[in-house]
Amino acid sequence: MSTVVLVPAAGRGERLGHGMPKALVPVRGVALLVHAVRGLLNAGRVRHVVVAAPPAEVGATEALLREHGLRAEVVPGGADRTESVRLALRHALAVHPDVRVVLVHDAARAFTPPAVVDAVVAAVEAGAPAVIPVLPMADTVKRVDIDEVVQDTPDRAALRVVQTPQGFAVDTLSRAYALAGDSATDDAGLVEKLGVPVLAIPGHPYAMKITTPFDLAIAEAVLAGEGPR
Numbered sequence: 331m332s333t334v335v336l337v338p339a340a341g342r343g344e345r346l347g348h349g350m351p352k353a354l355v356p357v358r359g360v361a362l363l364v365h366a367v368r369g370l371l372n373a374g375r376v377r378h379v380v381v382a383a384p385p386a387e388v389g390a391t392e393a394l395l396r397e398h399g400l401r402a403e404v405v406p407g408g409a410d411r412t413e414s415v416r417l418a419l420r421h422a423l424a425v426h427p428d429v430r431v432v433l434v435h436d437a438a439r440a441f442t443p444p445a446v447v448d449a450v451v452a453a454v455e456a457g458a459p460a461v462i463p464v465l466p467m468a469d470t471v472k473r474v475d476i477d478e479v480v481q482d483t484p485d486r487a488a489l490r491v492v493q494t495p496q497g498f499a500v501d502t503l504s505r506a507y508a509l510a511g512d513s514a515t516d517d518a519g520l521v522e523k524l525g526v527p528v529l530a531i532p533g534h535p536y537a538m539k540i541t542t543p544f545d546l547a548i549a550e551a552v553l554a555g556e557g558p559r
């Protein structure tokens with residue numbers, strides 16, 4: 331089955347605060363996006379990669395990936411993550427009509443082990459219409475109101491931290507995006523609105539999202555040097 335990965339990489343990286351798109355911020359001298367795409371292509375089950383880049387950086391992103399010998403198609407991203415994925419999906423469906431499995435993977439999760447990518451693809455190929463990698467919660471979680479007053483304490487045994495890549499049968503993701511009105515914080519959230527079951531499989535700590543300077547320090551210190559590739 332043909333598998334394409336959509337890589338939303340058009341964010342501004344405001345919480346990281348490097349004054350440049352987060353996907354282009356280097357870890358050990360190499361842009362996060364390069365680490366991310368290399369990891370995806372190292373996964374045996376990935377055929378095509380479509381990157382949604384900041385519109386002003388499309389040419390530079392193509393050149394960067396080419397310079398690192400990475401084969402990927404680059405399209406201009408949108409105003410938010412959902413829009414960037416929508417644009418990358420439209421491109422993938424037009425250029426790769428034979429695609430059966432679509433993954434969506436944050437450039438910001440640049441050190442995701444290829445084994446996680448392959449496990450997501452395998453679960454979709456085995457018949458699950460939607461698959462997400464998750465980790466258990468290590469902290470107690472509270473729900474608060476607008477004044478920060480605690481309302482209740484959800485049972486953390488039933489909660490999961492959600493990672494990417496999230497994998498979908500192509501028709502499922504296309505239908506979700508065709509019906510999606512508002513933005514969602516992840517792609518599985520749009521699929522859930524269709525009433526389609528979403529299967530959770532084990533994620534990996536190295537698939538953490540690099541969001542803050544602290545996350546970047548972890549990546550510099552640990553992930554780039556010792557990633558389980």
Ligand SMILES: Nc1ccn([C@@H]2O[C@H](COP(=O)(O)OP(=O)(O)OP(=O)(O)O)[C@@H](O)[C@H]2O)c(=O)n1
Nearest residue numbers: 338339340341342343344345409410414437438
């Ligand atoms: N308009 C946008 C916004 C985000 N993303 C991508 O979605 C992923 C997850 O977003 P996040 O980690 O929040 O990245 P940023 O939006 O760059 O971060 P911030 O909110 O701190 O600016 C990232 O790979 C980011 O590049 C995107 O493709 N298009």
Ligand SMILES: C[C@](O)(CO)[C@H](O)COP(=O)(O)O
Nearest residue numbers: 411436492493494515516539
């Ligand atoms: C898709 C995601 O990585 C799953 O945890 C996450 O929701 C992205 O959130 P962001 O605020 O757009 O970084």
